[in-house]
Amino acid sequence: MKISNQTLYNINKNEYQAQQESKLEDAMEMGLTEDEFNLICNKIKKIPNKTELGIFSAMFSEHCSYKSSKKWLKTMPTKAKHVIQGPGENAGVIDIGDNLAAVFKIESHNHPSFIEPYQGAATGVGGILRDVFTMGARPIALLNALRFGSPSELLTKHLVSGVVKGIGGYGNCIGIPTVGGETNFDKSYDGNILVNAMAVGLANKNRIFYSAATGAGNPVIYVGAKTGRDGIHGATMASTEFTDNSSEKRPTVQVGDPFTGKLLLESCLELMSTDAVLSIQDMGAAGLTSSSVEMASKGSLGMYLNLDLVPTREDKMTSYEIMLSESQERMLMILKPGSEEKAKSIFDKWDLDFAVIGEVTKTGRLILDKDGFEACNIPINPLVEDAPEYDRPYEIIQNQNTIKINELNINYTVDEILAKIFENPNISSKRWIWEQYDSSVMGDTISSNGKSDASIVKIHGTENSKSHGKGIAMTTDCTPRYVKSDPINGGMQAVCEAARNVAASGAKPLAITNNLNFGNPEKKNIMGEIVGSIKGISKAASFLNTPIVSGNVSLYNETNGKGILPTPVIGMVGVIDEVENCLEMNAKEDNTLLVLGQSENFTEGWIGCSVYQEIENKIIDAAPPPVNLEKEKKIIDILLQLHTKNLLTAAHDISDGGLLTAICEMLFKNNLGLNLNLPKSLLKIDSKDPTLHSWCFGEDQGRIIVATDKIDKVKFYLKDSNLDYFVLGKTNASNNLNLMNINTISIKCLKNLYETTLPLIMGKHE
Amino acid sequence: MRSGVTIFPGSNCDRDIIVALKNITGKAPIKMWHKDTEFPNLDLIIIPGGFSFGDYLRCGALAARSPVIKNIKNHISRGGAVLGICNGFQILIEAGILPGSLIRNKKLLFTCRDTMLEIQDTIISPFLSGLKKEHHLNIPVAHNEGNFFASETLLNELKNDGRIAFKYIKEVNNDTDYNPNGSSNDIAGILSKNGRVLGMMPHPERAINNLHGGTDGLKFLTKSFEQIIG
Numbered sequence: 001m002k003i004s005n006q007t008l009y010n011i012n013k014n015e016y017q018a019q020q021e022s023k024l025e026d027a028m029e030m031g032l033t034e035d036e037f038n039l040i041c042n043k044i045k046k047i048p049n050k051t052e053l054g055i056f057s058a059m060f061s062e063h064c065s066y067k068s069s070k071k072w073l074k075t076m077p078t079k080a081k082h083v084i085q086g087p088g089e090n091a092g093v094i095d096i097g098d099n100l101a102a103v104f105k106i107e108s109h110n111h112p113s114f115i116e117p118y119q120g121a122a123t124g125v126g127g128i129l130r131d132v133f134t135m136g137a138r139p140i141a142l143l144n145a146l147r148f149g150s151p152s153e154l155l156t157k158h159l160v161s162g163v164v165k166g167i168g169g170y171g172n173c174i175g176i177p178t179v180g181g182e183t184n185f186d187k188s189y190d191g192n193i194l195v196n197a198m199a200v201g202l203a204n205k206n207r208i209f210y211s212a213a214t215g216a217g218n219p220v221i222y223v224g225a226k227t228g229r230d231g232i233h234g235a236t237m238a239s240t241e242f243t244d245n246s247s248e249k250r251p252t253v254q255v256g257d258p259f260t261g262k263l264l265l266e267s268c269l270e271l272m273s274t275d276a277v278l279s280i281q282d283m284g285a286a287g288l289t290s291s292s293v294e295m296a297s298k299g300s301l302g303m304y305l306n307l308d309l310v311p312t313r314e315d316k317m318t319s320y321e322i323m324l325s326e327s328q329e330r331m332l333m334i335l336k337p338g339s340e341e342k343a344k345s346i347f348d349k350w351d352l353d354f355a356v357i358g359e360v361t362k363t364g365r366l367i368l369d370k371d372g373f374e375a376c377n378i379p380i381n382p383l384v385e386d387a388p389e390y391d392r393p394y395e396i397i398q399n400q401n402t403i404k405i406n407e408l409n410i411n412y413t414v415d416e417i418l419a420k421i422f423e424n425p426n427i428s429s430k431r432w433i434w435e436q437y438d439s440s441v442m443g444d445t446i447s448s449n450g451k452s453d454a455s456i457v458k459i460h461g462t463e464n465s466k467s468h469g470k471g472i473a474m475t476t477d478c479t480p481r482y483v484k485s486d487p488i489n490g491g492m493q494a495v496c497e498a499a500r501n502v503a504a505s506g507a508k509p510l511a512i513t514n515n516l517n518f519g520n521p522e523k524k525n526i527m528g529e530i531v532g533s534i535k536g537i538s539k540a541a542s543f544l545n546t547p548i549v550s551g552n553v554s555l556y557n558e559t560n561g562k563g564i565l566p567t568p569v570i571g572m573v574g575v576i577d578e579v580e581n582c583l584e585m586n587a588k589e590d591n592t593l594l595v596l597g598q599s600e601n602f603t604e605g606w607i608g609c610s611v612y613q614e615i616e617n618k619i620i621d622a623a624p625p626p627v628n629l630e631k632e633k634k635i636i637d638i639l640l641q642l643h644t645k646n647l648l649t650a651a652h653d654i655s656d657g658g659l660l661t662a663i664c665e666m667l668f669k670n671n672l673g674l675n676l677n678l679p680k681s682l683l684k685i686d687s688k689d690p691t692l693h694s695w696c697f698g699e700d701q702g703r704i705i706v707a708t709d710k711i712d713k714v715k716f717y718l719k720d721s722n723l724d725y726f727v728l729g730k731t732n733a734s735n736n737l738n739l740m741n742i743n744t745i746s747i748k749c750l751k752n753l754y755e756t757t758l759p760l761i762m763g764k765h766e
Numbered sequence: 767m768r769s770g771v772t773i774f775p776g777s778n779c780d781r782d783i784i785v786a787l788k789n790i791t792g793k794a795p796i797k798m799w800h801k802d803t804e805f806p807n808l809d810l811i812i813i814p815g816g817f818s819f820g821d822y823l824r825c826g827a828l829a830a831r832s833p834v835i836k837n838i839k840n841h842i843s844r845g846g847a848v849l850g851i852c853n854g855f856q857i858l859i860e861a862g863i864l865p866g867s868l869i870r871n872k873k874l875l876f877t878c879r880d881t882m883l884e885i886q887d888t889i890i891s892p893f894l895s896g897l898k899k900e901h902h903l904n905i906p907v908a909h910n911e912g913n914f915f916a917s918e919t920l921l922n923e924l925k926n927d928g929r930i931a932f933k934y935i936k937e938v939n940n941d942t943d944y945n946p947n948g949s950s951n952d953i954a955g956i957l958s959k960n961g962r963v964l965g966m967m968p969h970p971e972r973a974i975n976n977l978h979g980g981t982d983g984l985k986f987l988t989k990s991f992e993q994i995i996g
Contacts, residue, residue, distance in 0.1 A: 168876050172908070173817040175778025259776050259820025350775065438878045438908040440972045441815075443782040458977070468977055580977060 016373050020049035030057035030233070036388060043382035051319045051368065051376045056383065058233070058286035058324060059293060062555050065387035068521035069553045072534045077542040082510060083549055084205060090131040090282060091201075092549025093208055094511045096575050098462060101205040102472055103137035106145070106198035106515045106571040108554035112253040113195040117162025118169065121195050122256040123328055125170040128199040130282035133265050134331065136209040136272050137201030140442065141457045142171050144181035144197050145476040145515065145569040149190030151425050151761050156185070159193050160433075160762065166256075167197070168436045173258035174265065178437035179448035180455035182476055184426045191559025196515040196552075198571045200474055202459060209272060211281040213299030213334055213360050218278060220292075220303060220358040221340070223267070223347055224330040225260045227288070228313035231326025241520060241558040260329040260352070267350040268331060276339035283330040289323045291332040293366060297384040305358035307370040319368055319375035334360060394527035396535075399485040401622040403608045405690045411616060413687035414696055415745045418664065420615045421657045421697075422750050427611065428757035446471055446579050453501035453653050454574065456582045471579035473507030475572050479656070480565035482624035485609050487529045491536020491568055492627040493701060497655055498572035499544050503636040504651040504704055506583040506643050507574035512541055514551040514570050519563020521555050529566035530555075537568060543629040544636070546572065583643060585652040586669035587731050592711040593666065593674065595659065597635045597703040599724035603679050603691055605698015611657045612697035624699075631702040638723050639704055647714050650707035658697040662705050663728065664737065668751045673734030677727060687743045707731070767995045769795040769810040772838070772854075774829045779815035779851065779971065786971040787812070790988050800832040810847045810994050811838055813854030815908075815969060825868065825911045826856030835861050847892055847994050848963040852909055855955070855965030864956055864965045865924075866916035871909070872948025878908040880979070881946055881968055883954055884935040889928040891961035892996075896989030902935065903982040905968040907954075912947040912967040914956070921950055931955040931964055 027037040030053065040056050041047055048056060058064060066073060078086035084101055085093035091105035109124025125142060132139045144167055149156045160183075171178045176199070231254035271277055279299070281291040288310070296303040307322050317325075335343055340356060347354035361367070366383070368376040412420070421427055430449070439448040444458040454475040462469030477498040483490025499509040514537060519526040541548055557564045576582055587593060607613050608622030642648050654662045667674060682692050705728070708714045718725050737745040769787055773780050780797070787795045795812070798805060819828035829835075835857075842848060842863065850858040858864040871877055883903040888894050897903075916924070924930050932954040936944045945952045947967070955966030973983030 165876075172876055172878075172910075173776070173778075173820065175816060257820070259817060259822070262776055262778065262817070262820075435879050436876045438876070440878065440906055440908060440969070440978070441778060441782070443785060443972055443974075443978070446977050468975070 013373065020051065022048060022050045022053045026050065027053055027057065030054060031061060032057050036060055039386065043386050044378050048378065051323060052378050054320050054324050055289045055376065058289050059383045060387050063285050064290055066553055067388045068390050068392055068555060069516065069530060070389045071391055072531055076534060076538045076548045078547050078549060080545055080547045083547055084208065086547065086549050087551060089210060090134045092511065092513055093135065094549060095205055098470070099205055100459065101203045101208060102200060102573055103132050103135045103203050104198065104200040104513055104573055105131050105550040106196055106513045106569065107131065107552040108515050108517060109195045109197065110192060110517065110554050110557055113163055114159070114193050116253040117159050118166040119253055119255050121163040121166030122170040122258065123254045124195050124197040125167055126256045126258060126261050126328055127284050128197045129174065129176060129261065130284065132199045132201035133268060134209065134280050134282045135203060136207050137203035138269060139176045139199050139201040140444065141200045141455065141474060142176050142178040142197065143455065143474055143476050143571065145194065145478065146181065146183040147189045147194035147567060148185050149193065150187040151185045153190060157762060163195055164433050164436050170256055170258040170261070172438040174262045175441050177439050177441050177445050177448065179439050179445055179457060180474060183430050183433055186480070186565055188565045191562065192557040192564050194517050194567055196569050198476060198513060200472060200573060209277060209280050211279055211295050211298055213295040213301050213303065214278050216301060216360050216362040218334050218337055218360045219340060219356045220305065220360060221333040221335050221343065222310055222330065222355045222357045223333065224264045224352055225257065225327060226311045226313040226353055227317070227322055227325050227330065228327045229317065229321055229325060230255050232321060232324045241556045254326045254328050256328050263350040263352055264329050264331065267346050267352055271343055271346050274342065276335050276343050278334045278336055280331060280333045283332060285326065287324060287326045293380060293383050295332065295334065296366065296380045302361035302363035302365045302380060303358060304361050304367045307368055307375065309355050309357040311353040311355055319370040392521055392527045393524050394531045395524045396487055396528040396532040397525055398488065399621070399623045401608065403613065403622050405604055405694050408690040408693070409616065410688045410690055410693065414692065414739060414743050417612065417615055417697060418660060418745060418750055419753060421611060421661050422753040423757050424611065425757055425761055427657055427661065429754050430758060431755065432758045432762050447505065447582055452582055452584050453504035453651070454507060456505055456507070456576065456579060458579045467578040468580050471507070471576045471582060473502045473505045473574040473576055475501040476569055477501060478567055478569045480567045481609055481620050483529065483533055483566040483568060485622065485624050487532025487566060488536040489624055489627055491533035492540040492629065493624065494568060494570045495537055495540035495544065496627055496632040496701060497653065498570040499546060499632065499636055500653040500704055502572050502574035503639050504583060504585065504653050506581055507576035508640060509544060509546050509572055509574040509636065512546050512548045512570055512572055514548055514568060516551065516553045517557055517564065517567040517569065518555050519558045526563055533566060533568040537570070540629060544633055583648060583651045585650055585666060587650045587666040587672060587707045588670060589672055589731055589733055591649050591707040591709050592730050593663065593705055593707050593728040594714070594725050595703055595705050595728060596639065596723060596725050597631060598726050600679055600726050603681055603695050605658060605694035606700045607694050607698050610697060610699040612693065625701050627701050634723055635702055635704055638721050639706065642706065642714060642717060645717065647710050647717070648706050648708055652705050654703040654705060655699070658699050660696040664747060664750055666705060666707065667731065667737070667747050668754060671735050671748065672731045673736040673747060674729050674731050675738045677729050678740055683740060685742065767791050767810060767991055768806065768808045769812065770798045770805060770808045771795045772798045772800065772811065772813045772834055774800045774818035774832060776818045776820050777814055777816035779969065782971040783812050783814045783851065786974050786987055789974065791991055798834055800829065800834045803833050803837060805837055808841060808846060810849065811841055813848065813850040813857050815852030815854060818853055818857065824860065826853060826860040829857045830860035842963060845962060849893065850965040851969055852967055855967055856911065858963065858965045863963060864958060865920055866914055866956065868911050869913045869915045870911055871913050876910040877946045878906065879946060880904055880906050881934050881954065882937045882944065883932040883968060886930045886933060887928055888931055888957060889961045891957050891964065892993035893964040893990045894931060896993050897986065903986055904980045905970055905973050905983050907946050907968045909967055912949065914949040914953040916950060924956055929957040931957050932966060
């Protein structure tokens with residue numbers, strides 16, 4: 001298949017090689033250090049040419065090599081009976097029974113989304129969907145975790161508007177429902193927003209596709225969109241800090257085409273239903289480079305590619321450009337010999353490019369031809385095995401300050417604080433955002449956008465005469481201010497909150513995908529945040545038997561030396577056996593609310609590091625609420641047991657803003673009211689009482705509010721459970737929250753604040 | 767009932783409407799690939815929602831020039847029934863089968879949410895005859911270009927001829943946001959002159975199950991199918 005067309009270029013081999021020669025300066029420009037350059041020369045026993053150097057720099061980038069985090073990622077719990085595939089493949093896979101597997105992953109597109117919000121976010125969604133359907137799964141749901149800077153900044157509004165349009169633009173067009181997520185604002189993200197996209201897919205558990213190359217001589221196939229000059233060296237860009245001139249990096253951002261994405265999805269799944277595909281890898285970060293290297297490396301084989309056969313959008317693209325382009329919607333496959341024609345007919349039907357561009361070899365080397373010259377000839381092993389792994393120095397800083405209730409400086413009454421909480425865009429309704437996402441396409445969405453604590457999508461085809469079938473519950477969670485104050489505790493809290501959310505929707509939490517977003521790991525304290533949160537996540541995930549099956553690390557989220565709040569996002573997946581039994585968070589009239597995990601004698605809530613502390617003290621400088629893993633596990637177990645006995649009508653996790661905030665959220669939807677029971681010691685005090693405030697707004701962990709219309713049975717069951725609980729009262733139609741004689745609070749007014757805050761902020765962009 | 771569902775590259779609600787058809791009629795529709803031209807005679811063709819040809823050029827513009835459109839026109843001239851949902855409505859307009867145009871939503875934002883539909887006084891149509899006018903339908907929309915726009919003359923003509931099928935209406939009195947896209951006269955769906963072609967922006971196939979939050983879509987589709995087989 002080698003073709004010779006060097007006559008076209010009128011140069012001979014020596015002239016070609018002279019053009020391709022590289023120096024240390026080239027390596028530095030590509031983001032490599034002098035040590036790394038020397039290591040490369042040493043390993044391949046020559047000075048790499050420009051194409052070879054480009055390939056090394058992409059594979060050695062933080063984005064591809066995880067060089068700062070690898071040492072710690074290896075320590076995470078990744079195994080359990082229900083895990084089919086842990087980290088290391090395109091996505092994680094878990095067994096959900098009935099011969100089905102859930103395939104899922106979360107991935108960041110932070111740097112590109114800041115530079116070009118629409119395309120950055122859109123390709124983030126496209127990329128994560130490809131990761132999932134590459135494994136042979138049909139994607140059934142999208143979620144996201146977004147972080148933006150201060151909402152008063154004009155730039156923030158521009159970024160929110162662009163990112164939301166981009167996520168919707170891709171997901172809506174390709175026809176996968178966006179069912180949930182979280183959006184928060186904090187000034188630490190002013191120069192570095194976070195756009196983490198999560199996709200969940202479904203596959204037959206015996207039909208999972210992997211990326212390891214097999215069989216020397218087998219054809220290597222390129223399918224999908226043509227390769228262009230977009231996104232060249234995107235992975236390297238995503239591995240450095242920003243400066244004031246980052247807008248110059250716009251050409252490194254990829255451009256997404258959800259229409260081609262949809263064609264690629266359908267054609268790949270159609271081909272995968274035959275026996276033609278031996279292995280498959282999507283071209284994501286570092287494009288053809290990482291896909292070919294990873295396939296060859298995993299199969300302990302080599303690969304030969306003739307780059308003249310790669311479908312390109314532009315003429316005269318160099319080998320360097322072709323290998324480092326991050327053009328979207330492309331796949332690399334290895335087919336069973338002889339099945340090329342059958343495969344081609346499928347891609348012809350969907351009007352996509354299909355080209356045999358090379359073959360698997362036994363050489364253990366990556367050999368590339370272009371224009372009749374050998375453009376690259378390097379061993380595969382050093383690209384992966386010898387990628388640097390740094391044991392960076394770290395310091396885990398745990399804030400030990402505790403806030404004493406009687407030292408609190410109180411300015412506001414309970415109702416004033418609630419008003420401030422619901423005016424806070426971190427807590428107010430995100431309707432302005434989620435109405436821009438198609439959440440109901442595919443017809444299987446049962447709960448989306450906050451109807452229950454975790455979103456629920458029905459598993460198509462599992463319905464029977466008795467039930468509507470199984471469902472998958474999904475959520476994304478992280479409380480960065482807790483992680484900042486105490487990385488270990490913050491990591492544990494993120495896992496526990498995610499698990500509580502899944503359980504509060506009626507599902508059993510099963511496994512985790514995580515997205516670790518941090519600043520510059522070369523700084524000791526930031527590395528401490530990374531190590532600390534990995535320790536915390538690992539401890540909690542291990543305890544709850546929800547292993548980490550996939551994930552992504554995004555470092556260098558810094559601008560001019562200022563880093564973001566540490567944001568290790570947890571994406572949790574669970575299963576509910578009968579979707580009709582999913583639990584909403586919205587309370588119904590005449591139901592009793594009770595809080596699980598809190599006793600009658602409990603009066604002093606944990607206000608350090610809380611939303612309340614920020615409102616009253618204007619600062620957050622304290623230890624976050626401690627996490628008790630045994631209590632967390634117990635509350636999840638008991639909640640699910642109560643639910644199995646059909647005793648619950650709603651459930652809602654207590655998180656930001658504490659108990660009173662959660663109660664209000666449960667009352668909003670059906671315009672209800674509640675005469676709130678208070679612990680005896682809190683009766684007959686005024687609305688500025690510090691203990692009352694701590695009880696109302698403390699963010700103590702391990703608590704869930706449940707609603708029931710069978711309170712006696714619930715009490716009877718809880719009596720033997722050894723779990724604390726406290727009855728909050730019965731919902732009524734008054735639409736007021738009554739705190740005994742202390743305060744009467746209009747739920748209607750709070751709901752109005754809850755609904756209008758974000759539209760007012762975004763107003764000028766409508 | 768013999769039915770068919772068209773599939774263009776970029777269609778993404780084809781599976782959803784096929785599920786609805788199977789559940790209601792017990793029989794799967796035939797799939798009509800956009801490049802194909804040979805089909806048996808059918809009672810109903812449904813053009814599903816999605817982003818045919820990526821919405822490039824204009825929504826529905828490229829699909830309206832596909833080979834399968836000729837079959838749809840022949841089917842209509844034989845008196846066959848056609849239902850275009852969302853992108854299907856856009857395609858019917860681009861193909862010149864229904865009048866007017868569907869432009870960007872007034873707020874310039876994609877909108878996915880529930881809407882309440884009021885059934886209008888219309889000419890005889892299999893899609894509406896089985897429905898009681900006093901019963902409003904709660905059916906979701908999900909689109910970026912659903913703002914029905916037409917000249918005053920055409921709007922009057924549609925009204926006078928009884929060709930406005932559905933209008934968005936307020937659920938509660940103070941709801942100022944009940945029309946999701948700024949559509950003229952709150953129009954959500956219109957009929958052809960013979961009443962046998964309906965284009966509508968809301969997605970009935972997303973409201974066929976209590977778990978969807980409502981079954982008004984099921985009611986609408988079931989009544990329509992009953993009338994079509996007569």
